Amino acid sequence: MHRIILSAIFTMAILISGFAFQGHDHNHDHHDHDHGHDNKATHQPDKHNSHKENTHDSHAQGGHANACGVSIDHDAPFNPGTSAFHHISDQNIYSIGPWSFPLPCMFYEHGNGLKMFSSGKFNTDAHGTGSNAYDGFVLFEGLARRINDASFPKGLVNLDKNSVFSEKIIVKGKNREKVKVCYNGKLWDADDRSTLDGGMLGGGKTSFTDFSITKNVLTMILMLLFGFFLFRKVSNAYVAREGMAPSGLQGFIEPIFIFIQDEVCKPFLGNKWERYQPFIMSLFFFILFLNLFGQIPFFGGSNVTGALSVTLVLALFTALVVNFSGNKHYWEHIFWMPGVPAWVKVILTPVEMMGVIIKPLTLMLRLFGNITAGHMVISIFIGLIFVFGKSGQNVPASIGAAVGSTVLSMFMMAIELVVAFIQAFVFSILTASYIGAAIEEPHH
Amino acid sequence: MTGTLAAIGAGLAVLGAGIGIGNIGSKAMEAIARQPEAVGDIRSNMILMAALIEGAALIAIILSFFG
Secondary structure, three states: OHHHHHHHHHHHHHHHHHHOOOOHHHOOOOOOOOOOOOOOOOOOHHHHHHHHHHHHHHHHOOOOEOOOOOEOOOOOOOOHHHHHHHHHOOOOEEEEOOEEEEOEEEEEEOOOEEEEEEHHHHOEOOOOOEOEEEOOEEEEOOEEEEEOOOOOOOOEEEOOOOOEEEEEEEEOOEEEEEEEEEEOOEEEEEOOOEOOOOOOOOOEOOOEEEOOOOHHHHHHHHHHHHHHHHHHHHHHHHHHOOOOOOOOHHHHHHHHHHHHHHHHHHHHHHHHHHHHHHHHHHHHHHHHHHHHHHOOOOEOOOOOOOOHHHHHHHHHHHHHHHHHHOOHHHHHHHHOOOOOOHHHHHHHHHHHHHHHHHHHHHHHHHHHHHHHHHHHHHHHHHHHHHHHOOOOOOHHHHHHHHHHHHHHHHHHHHHHHHHHHHHHHHHHHHHHHHHHHHHOOOOO | OHHHHHHHHHHHHHHHHHHHHHHHHHHHHHHHHHOHHHHHHHHHHHHHHHHHHHHHHHHHHHHHHHO
């Protein structure tokens, strides 16, 4: 029985991850990226300080104009907000400590077919910006972007230093960043990133479909494999040690499993709890593992459950399960609430119909908001080092701020460990209560 | 200017959620003090209610980013 439940958990989780392939296309848009003093949260501060001094020195020798005559302002004040946004977004490279590792890129160009290559072809620097273009793609701050112009040469193209950069433009009163590439003395526009609305509300839309194994996708696959082997081991232990007290991993997982079973599944799902338990458990452990993995510093800093596309798919699964298992009374309560006067029904029906959409929407935003907020606060605390240290020019102040922000970050991370558990719990308890409300038998 | 208004909106949303979750917390503490044996039920219901309030606040905050 346990084996069946556990295999169901992970088939489900694999399905979820399969739908969440479009990690970075759907990050909501953020603007006015300043280019120069963008620290990587996973980098050691001392390495970074030396880097800052280097850029400052070379700046003193005559600025950073590239071949197209666009000077790149490395002296813009450090903006912790945009820097934090950059570090929680999905990337085409995986960075562990100061090293970045290439990931496979898979881009489907409409009319050109699927392109597969490694992001190592971009020859990434410490900021995640590549110094090569490959088949019309460039890497800017960890994210691949396409130059939407057929005349740009295909294959590997060497670009000069500072050739991939962003410009601030104002569209309809809003700040936007536009990534440009300098090649052969000419400026080429790169695609904007897709936003969740598909570009309808003024955001961007890429000219290709992205199936890449990005940082988030890789993390999801890792956590799936981890969970699969963990639960296989535990379920084998139940067979091998039947009738005996649990030991080792089994003893670690069992209380958590029983806690969710007793606190979430049994009270909310009535006598059908066994049917929905695999779904609830897969949601809980998938979200818990991803939340906790995202907390490990210097190790990719994956923000998977803080990516809207991932939480969107998770919430979509909840919505599907709720609406497909809803019985007659569930739909009756939505469309024609029994026991209230007719004029109230007229008001109540649209409200209830909105509730069908708003319930998964809040699930999606709650998980996204909590995890993103936690990651951002830690990034901003680390960014304080560069704010107080004036980007490496004021070393004593940056040392002081480093001590302070280390303490604050550690405090925040301790809170985030609790939040990781609570959010996984809340997601599963709300899913259970929505399902429970949909399958409830009437007693009036 | 939009940035400032959005920040005020986010602040107001957090204010409302803070009052709401604070009420839940205080009442839950009172309930636990009165009936310590019901602590499990009260805790999970407290988290559930706090999550529902938080959902409304988060929608407001995220809409304030887009606005």
